[in-house]
Amino acid sequence: MKKYVISSFVIFVFIVLSFILSPQTVSTTKITIDIILNVILPTLFPLMLLTLLFIEFGGVEIFAFLFQKVAGKLFGISGEGFCSFLSGLLGGSPLGAMVLYDLMDKKMISLKEGQKLFNIAAYISPGFILVTLSTLNNTPMLAITYYLTIVLILILSGFFYQDEVSYFDLEALKTKLKQRYKNLQVAPMIILIIKKASISLLIISGTMVLFNLPYVFFNQFLDNKLAIFLSGLFEFSKGSILLISNKDLLSYLGVIIILSWGGIAMLFQNASYAYHNIKIKPYVITRVCSIILNLILFYLFYSF
Numbered sequence: 001m002k003k004y005v006i007s008s009f010v011i012f013v014f015i016v017l018s019f020i021l022s023p024q025t026v027s028t029t030k031i032t033i034d035i036i037l038n039v040i041l042p043t044l045f046p047l048m049l050l051t052l053l054f055i056e057f058g059g060v061e062i063f064a065f066l067f068q069k070v071a072g073k074l075f076g077i078s079g080e081g082f083c084s085f086l087s088g089l090l091g092g093s094p095l096g097a098m099v100l101y102d103l104m105d106k107k108m109i110s111l112k113e114g115q116k117l118f119n120i121a122a123y124i125s126p127g128f129i130l131v132t133l134s135t136l137n138n139t140p141m142l143a144i145t146y147y148l149t150i151v152l153i154l155i156l157s158g159f160f161y162q163d164e165v166s167y168f169d170l171e172a173l174k175t176k177l178k179q180r181y182k183n184l185q186v187a188p189m190i191i192l193i194i195k196k197a198s199i200s201l202l203i204i205s206g207t208m209v210l211f212n213l214p215y216v217f218f219n220q221f222l223d224n225k226l227a228i229f230l231s232g233l234f235e236f237s238k239g240s241i242l243l244i245s246n247k248d249l250l251s252y253l254g255v256i257i258i259l260s261w262g263g264i265a266m267l268f269q270n271a272s273y274a275y276h277n278i279k280i281k282p283y284v285i286t287r288v289c290s291i292i293l294n295l296i297l298f299y300l301f302y303s304f
Helices: 002-020 022-056 059-075 079-091 095-105 111-121 126-133 141-161 170-182 186-211 213-221 224-232 236-244 249-261 264-269 271-276 281-301
Strands: none
Touching (some): 022 059, 022 095, 022 186, 022 236, 079 095, 079 111, 095 111, 095 186, 111 141, 111 281, 126 249, 141 281, 224 236, 224 249, 249 281
16 A cells, blocks of 8 residues: 555656646657657557467467477476566567566466566566667677676576476367367457557556656756756656767766666556566566666776
């Protein structure tokens, strides 16, 4: 109950500030909406629809059957969990988070396994990290090293939540698919998928707009770079993009910290995990470890 009170209070403060600082708020909100309309809507929304179609038509069961032994031996997770793992690894949040939530909702992934997969499912898209960090010294090497380091941390942290792994044979796969297709109604299912994707997109858009408002407040009292950095800890996309354009050491360090942390907005976007009793503490610990290790990597690999 306490966390909901705190969350509600934070949102209330942001709303009040948006009225007090209305001219600046309008400008910041317009920039955020432009990002949503020009980047997120045309790329993320179709990907969400395709992913949900993949799940509803039995793609997860087929994928799980093909890769279950690899997943079990390498990561100690089920084939279904491996599907969620790869969606988070390749697509980042909210795609990975959406897949994990849907599979947990369908009882295809256990709570222990969901906790193990949460760190990678609820994190920034690797594409955003690669594009952003590759501009530091005109090479993607730092970005690739950075992301592989985070993946290593996430995988290692997951071993604290080992779960029993069981395999199923071809006959079991056929049974699973028959059960799925038995009562499948295509039209209602497609409507439900569009509804799910639309709600997810609205949540993402709303949190982006809301958590970009701290920049307006910080910029009234602090140095512009510091204001951008602090606001980036709330919502990573705008903060990291603005900082990296400055092309100086402190700005680069700020970008590393922002991307390693991931932003408070991302936690709000993935708040649905609370219904599955997912713990946030391991996620926060992993993010702090990512900050420390990636600052070390930055010091070792970046040449000025």
